[in-house]
Amino acid sequence: MQCRLVVFDLDGTLAKSKCQMDEEMSAILQNLLKTKSVGVMSGGSYSQFQKQFLSSLKCNDNNLLKNLFLFPTCSTAFYRFGNGEWIKVYAEALSEQEKRKIFDAFGKVFMGISFSPENVYGEIVEDRGSQVTFSALGQQAPLELKKEWDPDSKKRLQMKALLEKHIPEFEIRIGGTTSIDVTRKGIDKQYGIKQIEKILGFRKEEIIFVGDALFEGGNDYPVRQYGVRCIEVASPEDTKREVLKIISGQF
Known part of the structure; x- marks a missing residue:
């Protein structure tokens, strides 16, 4: 067609x-x-x-x-x-309660894998209203640094698996160069x-x-x-x- x-x-x-x-x-x-x-x-x-x-x-x-x-x-x-x-x-749009739950889950994952980047450029976890987005080096990180951080997506796949244990009721997807996107299930x-x-x-x-x-x-x-x-x-x-x-x- x-x-x-x-x-x-x-x-x-x-x-x-x-x-x-x-x-x-x-x-x-x-x-x-x-x-x-x-x-x-x-x-x-x-x-x-x-x-x-x-x-x-x-x-x-x-x-x-x-x-x-x-x-x-x-x-x-x-x-x-x-x-x-x-x-x-x-x-x-996500409710305030849903957003808090997602932010808390990211916090637990960060502690579990000892995630603490040396240099950060802007927000790492951002409230986008209808979605919460993780950007490993911050929203405004230089492109070259972002390309180097997780070129094979393995770091984010590990984080995704951990997030799914904490918030299985949400949709969790890898996107962009260093991002993980979280939305309501099915959206x-x-x-x-x-x-x-x-x-x-x-x-x-x-x-x-x-x-x-x-x-x-x-x-x-x-x-x-x-x-x-x-x-x-x-x-x-x-x-x-x-x-x-x-x-x-x-x-």
Whole structure:
């Protein structure tokens, strides 16, 4: 079945971790928006989407923006463009009690593995409203340090296994370069795809997902589990090549 919607991860897929997209990626996405609808799903907050994605997309064509759908914090929220502005469709906010439980679980895990980084750049555990996110070296850590910390995801897989013992009622996924995302059970990127089907009317067979964390335990993996066609990439440069194939009709 012909692809009508392409959904992307953000960090490591459209842009380097916590960095803006480059001009070439912006131009490629705007070309894609002329023929396909586009979704972006990421562990980042909506404010991070504004800073990292929308500001670098530099798209002033409202007709194109109507084809763009944003799913921050692993699809716990959904924004779409209408009447000249971005409108929140839903947000699955965590309660204060749920957040405390998640923060406490991280504290226990840190003690259990003696986690104490020498240098920290910003918050290590961040409340994103509908998601709590761990960033090993802090939210603003330099990209080169982040790449070195856990390139094979083994450290985070160990932490994930420990977290699951403390808070089994929550969804825990690895994302980004040094991150672990925690949401309510069942609310993940697969949930986002199901909301796309329900709210926007796309069929699963009409969707292609592009991401770098499609491995088991990664925050893109639930999309693969659901049976959506997936393209695994290792960098934004990989993504550019794959999107050009989509634009040329190879998918």
